[in-house]
Amino acid sequence: MCRYLCTLKAGDPATVEGPYGRFRFESDKPRQIWVAGGIGITPFMARMEELARQSRTEAAGTVDLFYSTKTPDETFIERLRGLARAAGVALHLIASERDGKLDSARLCEEVPGWRDASLWFCGPAGFGHALRHGLARRGFSLGDFHQELFDMR
DSSP: OOOSOOOOOTTOOOOOOOOOOOOOOOOSSSEEEEEEEGGGGHHHHHHHHHHHHTTOOTTTTTEEEEEEESSOOHHHHHHHHHHHHHHTOEEEEEEHHHHOOOOHHHHHHHOTTGGGEEEEEESOHHHHHHHHHHHHHTTOOGGGEEEOOOOOO
């Protein structure tokens, strides 16, 4: 078994694990806030693709997606913008090297209705921990904070 990055060739046995959690995006709150750090954008892209395919406009005005990345790839960002438009999701791009880090104060400032939202997070564990505690200090119900398991195993 390979416990480090290795090269496989056709016919080699492989075990693939994950994902380890599952977002259902179900909530009784009138709005949702999605926060993705780096590769944590994946479940949100899948959900936006689903919304766009279904031509559902229910997300319009009710979902804010914060995507935080160190150095954004413009080709990828254009794809993400198009997907967000098609799904009716408001995209907030944070290039941390340029814009600084996303924290609870900034999130609350950019989404005035944050108290009436459920929050879905997928990204580095430390980022999620800081955001969760910052929002809790502001009175956000932790029962409305959903965090995907995101850890290199």
